[in-house]
Amino acid sequence: MTARAGETGEEGEGTMNETTPPRGRARDRAVFTGAAGNRLVATVAGEGPRVALLLHGGGQTRHAWAETAERLAAAGWTAIALDQRGHGESEWPAEGAYAFPDYAGDAAAVARTVAAERGTRPVAIGASLGGIASLLALGAGAVFSGLVLVDIVPQMDPRGVAHVQGFMRARAREGFASVEEAADAVAAYLPHRPRPRSLEGLRKNLRLDPDGRWRWHWDPRFLDGPRSVNTDWAAVGEALHEAARNLAVPSLLVRGGSSELVSEAAARAFLEMAPATEFADIAEARHMVAGDRNDAFAAAILDFLARRFA
Template structure:
């Protein structure tokens, strides 16, 4: 059995980035979570990847989980891209080979930005329900949910679970609250709040700062992106429409995409079985464990 071990990195501003590694001994695969999530969202997938002989490395991005809240308050997409580039360089230095990357939403755009601005850095890239072209209404809905209880928090884990269930009515009810606990921190007042820096949403340099210009830059550069890319889209996604996916693969020469039925934007949480199978095939390790 491959056990999870701690690993750490230094971000672009000298910021501490906390991670886990499941060391299967081969190709390193860096997992970067979506906005508002933590590295623990990848636990099941990372174990599957490690069992197939790869090194699965999941990292809390700046301001999330156990990674440092940056003093500068810099939480724009391009700052996450700079951190991703720093992680990829350090992984390459430690394991002497280019890593592959799997990025959900924010993590996907961070990985794509790193590759297109500072690459070539990666061996392959999996984008989980994200392209540089996003549905504005979907963005507003996601950020609205994230910000609604950002400061007030929740009186209990049950209250937080009820809020998530209302937001994701298609997902089966949670059998345990322990998984949810990983995404929350309990304050001195006893209330539970999301495990990320509120400046991510409301700071002077938040996730929306410079986002439109960066997205246009990425779209314009896709014809020069020759990296193998797999776009995994949730068929019920509120963020990535089918037309966005088709545009992406038409522009990026080595890109392909697959739809995951029954999944929304949170593809990994909705259908991890299908998701893990697809990325293992893409990474070339779909042989029996």
Template sequence: MTIAGDTWGDPNGPLVVLQHGGGQTRHAWKGAGETLGNAGYHAVAFDARGHGDSDWAPPDEYGHDYMVGDLIAVVEALGGQQPILVGASMGGGVSLVAIGEKHLEAAALVLVDMAPRIEPEGSRRIREFMSQKPEGFDTLEEVAEAIANYLPHRPRPRKLDGLAKNVRLGADGKYHWHWDPARRFGRSNENEAEYRARLHESANHLDLPTLLVRGGLSDVLSEEGAQSFLEQCPHAEYVNVGNAAHMVAGDRNDIFATSVIEFLHRIVPVR
């Protein structure tokens, strides 16, 4: 299994591992990675298996345990001791399980628009977005239209070249989403209710500095869901980013990165 990643900053600085959400790639962290690197941290973002430029796995090897194993392998390969884990949505779940079940010892945890309790309607919209056009898109304009329909609060890009990171050009001449379609149908034997219960139990065992960042416009993590997590983990800090939806870092990277760096400077300062 080959995992593709990008790095920013001083390799001798505190290691910050950035894990994207389902249907995203490491490129979602570009702005945050650059900001963290400029602040003295060693920021690393990698494509989850079945996403972006990382290898695809057999259909029955997309479960959360496999992804926790990938995270551990990446941290070990980079020689990181007690890394800082920053995870959005799917990546946040991987981070929460890795820490809460004691698979990995971390210095701090940042959950981005992710908590054990999420809104079913928001989760359904994500699944529908990822399932559309299985036969592929004819043009990048069609790709841009699909993204704009899902993210109406974002301005549409003037140039479509950047969308090439979100799709792959198949041998059929059509543009397909960059993720393995088998991932959605063979992730694990664990159903959604069991997974949410697993996340809840993992959160019960959090004893490290934790920051929850919610997008103020998010339909996935509601304010009620955020407050439920904060009641469960009263030591956690909380930032609500206005004018940002589920993909917080992409919507308002300026506020997101500033909030994370302010938190890390207090918890894991750069030497």
């Protein structure tokens, strides 16, 4: 970690949710160095002796974890919510390196820094992209003390993946004329969620470009570049299965009960590969579990952490 400075402000839970933590609560802004020397920006909440590293899903930013981080801090943890490469304030690698092993390398690099500076190995809490990165990193020897996978397993439903990536890709380069137009697109994609009263949470997931268009706060090459997140999925899948079979740290799988990516059968298959892994199924939540049902999600992970890391 190379720098820290105080920050305050409102942050939306989930990629497209208006939920905000209490106003004026101070946080630290931290800068880490990734596996390729790339700059990674994080928000740090809490001052507890135990550390949780929060890794968001594809197309999200660290602000997706705002409410979860506050709850972890209140429970005595230090929560580090990271903007992953190509997302939020973190660096867009010049070479467009966004394959899953690149994200795993960053997760491992941050974990090593946390362990060296704080004298404790972090628990990785990874949603979707962040969960894949965490599991791959563990398989390669990363220094995590525990793992929470949020609606992600090695065997994802390809229809669900196509649906999520289709939404992300649809306006990635064209952008939106206004934040309100982006909110309309989100409402059409997530009809099960109440439309937010405020657009401030959504605004944090957008950037205003010089041409006056609002675009998602992530590099479009993440999906369509020369080394995108879809690169060599067969090899990635094999590595994930191997990592699951060899999981040796306390672990929890949290599934959205209405997930479009993780079926009940896929969750059971993962638990058979990693039989020591605990399981929580969050009713009425889809793929973005923390955004859909943060109350139930936070309760599940806090119970797990309290029992396994007391």
